[in-house]
Amino acid sequence: MDSVAQRLSAVGAGAALELRGVTRLFGALAALTDVTITVRPGERRAVLGSNGAGKTTLFNCITGDFAPSSGTIRFFGEDVTHFPPYERIRRGLRRTYQISALFPGLTVQDNVYLACRGVSRGRFSFLRPGQNDALMHAADNLVQAVHLSAVKDQRVAELAHGQQRQLEIALALAGAPRFVLFDEPAAGLSPTERAELIEILTSLPAHIGYIIIEHDMDVALRVVESVTMMHNGRVFKEGVPQEIQSDPEVQELYLGGGHE
Amino acid sequence: MSLTHDARLAVRPAAVAQRPVRTWPEINNPAAWIVAAILVVMPLVANGFFLIEIFATTLILGIMALSLMFLAGYGGMVSLMQLTIAGFSAYMVAVFGVSGNANISLGWPWWLAVPMALALATAFGTLGGALAVRTEGIYTIMITLAIGAAFYYFTNQNWAIFNGHTGINTVATPHFWGVNWRADIPFYYVVLAVAALCYFAVEYLSRAPFGLALQGVRDNPRRMAALGFNVNAHRVAAYAFASFIAALAGVLQVWNYRQISPGSVSVGACIDVLIIAVVGGITRPIGPFIGALIFVLLRTFALDFLVRLGLDGNRFRLLIGLGFLAIVFWSSDGVIGLWQRWRQGQRSRDGRQGEGRGHG
Numbered sequence: 115m116d117s118v119a120q121r122l123s124a125v126g127a128g129a130a131l132e133l134r135g136v137t138r139l140f141g142a143l144a145a146l147t148d149v150t151i152t153v154r155p156g157e158r159r160a161v162l163g164s165n166g167a168g169k170t171t172l173f174n175c176i177t178g179d180f181a182p183s184s185g186t187i188r189f190f191g192e193d194v195t196h197f198p199p200y201e202r203i204r205r206g207l208r209r210t211y212q213i214s215a216l217f218p219g220l221t222v223q224d225n226v227y228l229a230c231r232g233v234s235r236g237r238f239s240f241l242r243p244g245q246n247d248a249l250m251h252a253a254d255n256l257v258q259a260v261h262l263s264a265v266k267d268q269r270v271a272e273l274a275h276g277q278q279r280q281l282e283i284a285l286a287l288a289g290a291p292r293f294v295l296f297d298e299p300a301a302g303l304s305p306t307e308r309a310e311l312i313e314i315l316t317s318l319p320a321h322i323g324y325i326i327i328e329h330d331m332d333v334a335l336r337v338v339e340s341v342t343m344m345h346n347g348r349v350f351k352e353g354v355p356q357e358i359q360s361d362p363e364v365q366e367l368y369l370g371g372g373h374e
Numbered sequence: 375m376s377l378t379h380d381a382r383l384a385v386r387p388a389a390v391a392q393r394p395v396r397t398w399p400e401i402n403n404p405a406a407w408i409v410a411a412i413l414v415v416m417p418l419v420a421n422g423f424f425l426i427e428i429f430a431t432t433l434i435l436g437i438m439a440l441s442l443m444f445l446a447g448y449g450g451m452v453s454l455m456q457l458t459i460a461g462f463s464a465y466m467v468a469v470f471g472v473s474g475n476a477n478i479s480l481g482w483p484w485w486l487a488v489p490m491a492l493a494l495a496t497a498f499g500t501l502g503g504a505l506a507v508r509t510e511g512i513y514t515i516m517i518t519l520a521i522g523a524a525f526y527y528f529t530n531q532n533w534a535i536f537n538g539h540t541g542i543n544t545v546a547t548p549h550f551w552g553v554n555w556r557a558d559i560p561f562y563y564v565v566l567a568v569a570a571l572c573y574f575a576v577e578y579l580s581r582a583p584f585g586l587a588l589q590g591v592r593d594n595p596r597r598m599a600a601l602g603f604n605v606n607a608h609r610v611a612a613y614a615f616a617s618f619i620a621a622l623a624g625v626l627q628v629w630n631y632r633q634i635s636p637g638s639v640s641v642g643a644c645i646d647v648l649i650i651a652v653v654g655g656i657t658r659p660i661g662p663f664i665g666a667l668i669f670v671l672l673r674t675f676a677l678d679f680l681v682r683l684g685l686d687g688n689r690f691r692l693l694i695g696l697g698f699l700a701i702v703f704w705s706s707d708g709v710i711g712l713w714q715r716w717r718q719g720q721r722s723r724d725g726r727q728g729e730g731r732g733h734g
Contacts, residue, residue, distance in 0.1 A: 177600060179596065179599075179600075198599070198604070199599040199600055200599050200600075200601075200602050200603055200604050200605075203599075203600060203601060203602040204602045208600075209600055211597070211600075215594050215596060215597040215600070216593075216594065216597070217589065217590045217593035217594055217597070218593055219589060219592070219593050220586070220589055220590065220593065224586055224589075225590075227586065228586055228587060228590045228598075228601060228603075229601045231583050231586075231587065232587075232598070232601035232602030232603045233601070233602040236583055237583060237584075237587060237602075237603055237604075237608075238583070238584050238587075238608070238611055239582060239583040239584055240578075240579060240582050240584055241582055241583075242578065242581050242582045243582075243583070285597070285601060288601070289602075
C-alpha cells in the first residue's frame with residue numbers, strides 16, 4: 115500500500131471516504147479481508163471484480179447495512195463505523211442497489227419525494243405537502259432529470275425495468291449528496307439507456323464523488339478516473355483505468371477470463 | 375448545493391403546474407356525499423335499536439379496525455392488540471371515572487378520566503409497538519397476540535384494579551349542557567363525529583410525509599434506511615398514532631355498554647378486529663367500516679336466519695368464517711377490492727363501447 119497516502123489520510127487530509135482494515139465475516143467465510151481504500155472528495159472510482167469478490171459487501175459495510183467485523187470507516191473525516199445507515203445517509207452518503215430497491219406500491223413522484231424527505235427535516239410531519247412545497251419541486255426536478263416525468267403518477271410496480279433503474283438513481287441523488295455508491299446501475303439496460311446513464315453520471319456536479327460497481331467496462335471506464343480491482347474479498351490492484359486495463363494480471367483474472 | 379440546482383440536470387419545471395392537487399378525494403365523489411348525508415339524517419328514520427346496536431356499534435368496531443388498517447395497510451404491521459388497547463382505554467375510563475364499583479373507581483369527572491385513559495392507552499400501545507417493531511411478519515402477530523392474551527388473563531385475575539372476571543359495571547356516561555350524551559341520538563352523533571374524525575385523519579395522513587414514509591417502510595424498510603429514515607422510530611410512531619385511535623374507540627365502547635369486563639378483551643374479540651379489517655379491506659380507510667357493518671349485521675341477524683334454517687343460532691360465526699374464507703380466497707384486498715375491480719370492469723367496458731380504447 116502507498117504509505118504516503120496512508121499517512122496523509124491519517125492526519126485527516128480530507129478524504130471523502132476512508133476504509134481502514136475493513137473485514138467482514140459471514141460465519142467462517144470472509145467476504146471482505148483487510149480492505150483499505152481512500153477516496154478523495156469528488157473522486158469517481160470503479161470497483162471491479164468477479165462475482166463473489168466482495169464488491170456489494172463492501173457497499174453494505176460502507177452504508178451500514180452490515181457492520182464490519184473489524185476495521186474503521188470514516189466519511190469526510192467522521193468515524194461512522196458504528197452509525198446506523200440513516201445517520202450516514204443524512205451526512206451525504208447515498209447508494210443504489212444492484213436489484214432495484216423501490217417502493218412498488220407508491221407512485222414515481224412519491225418515491226422521489228420520500229427520498230427528498232428522508233434527508234431533510236419533517237420526516238414525521240403530519241401535514242400534507244402544499245402546492246409550493248420545496249421538496250415537491252425538488253422531487254419534480256429530479257424526476258425530470260432522470261427522464262421519468264411522463265410516468266411520474268404511475269405506480270412503480272407498473273414501470274419497465276429500465277425506468278426502474280433510472281428511478282433507482284434518482285432516489286440516490288435526492289437532497290445534497292456528497293458521495294454516491296452505484297451498485298451495477300447499468301444492469302439490464304438497453305444500449306440507449308446505457309448512453310443516458312453515462313450522461314447522467316458524467317453530468318453530476320464535480321463535488322459529488324462516487325464509487326461504481328459495473329461489469330460493463332464500456333460504462334465503467336468512461337465515467338471514472340480510478341479503479342480498484344477486488345479479488346476474493348481483498349483489494350487486488352488500484353490505479354487509473356488505462357493501467358488496470360493493460361495490467362496482465364487483471365486481464366488474466368477478469369478481462370480475459372471470459373466473465374459471464 | 376443540491377444536485378437538482380445543477381443547470382445541466384435540472385430541466386425547466388414545466389410539469390409542475392399540472393401536478394394533481396393533493397386534496398380530499400372524497401370531495402369530488404358523489405357516492406361519499408350520499409353516504410355522509412344518510413349517516414347524518416339517520417336518526418330521523420332509524421329507531422334506537424338500529425341507531426345504537428347496528429350503526430354506533432359498527433362505527434366503534436370500525437374505528438378499532440381502522441387502527442389496525444392503518445398499521446397493516448400502510449405500515450405492513452399486523453397488530454392483534456388493537457382491541458386490547460381499546461379495552462385498556464375502556465378500563466381506564468371506568469377506573470378513573472365514576473362507576474358502580476365505588477371501591478375501584480376514583481370518581482374523576484369524565485373530562486379528566488377520558489384524557490387520562492387516552493394517554494395511558496396510547497402509552498400502553500406504543501410500548502407494545504416498541505416491542506413488536508423488533509420483529510417482522512408472523513412474529514409481530516405473535517407478540518401482539520401474546521400482549522392481548524396476557525392482558526385478558528391479567529384482567530381476569532386482577533381484582534384490585536380490574537375487578538376480576540366480573541369487570542366494572544354501571545360506568546357513568548357524560549351529562550352536560552343539559553344533554554344526556556348516552557341517550558340514543560346524541561350518542562349516535564358523538565360516535566359518528568369521532569369515527570369521521572378518525573377516518574379523515576387516517577385518510578389525510580396517508581398523503582402526508584409521515585404516512586407516505588410509513589408506506590415506504592411497508593414496501594422496503596431497508597431502502598427507507600438508505601434514504602435517511604429511522605425505520606423503527608417510524609414504526610413506533612405509527613403504533614402510537616394507531617393506539618390513540620384504538621383508545622378513542624375504547625372510550626366510546628365503554629360508554630356504549632356502560633360496563634367493561636374481560637369478555638370484551640378476549641383473544642377471540644382481538645381476532646374479530648382482524649377479521650373485520652381483512653373482510654372490509656386494508657388498502658383504504660373505508661374498508662374497516664364496511665367490514666364492521668358486515669360483521670355487526672351478521673352477528674345481529676344471522677341468529678334468526680340460522681334458527682329459521684333449523685340450525686343453532688350461535689353458529690353465526692360459521693357464516694362469518696365462511697365469508698372470511700371467501701374474501702381471502704377471491705379478493706385479498708377485501709370487499710373494497712371487489713368493489714374496485716367491479717368499477718374498473720364497468721369503466722373499461724364503457725371505454726370500449728365509447729371510444730374503442732381500453733384504459734388510459
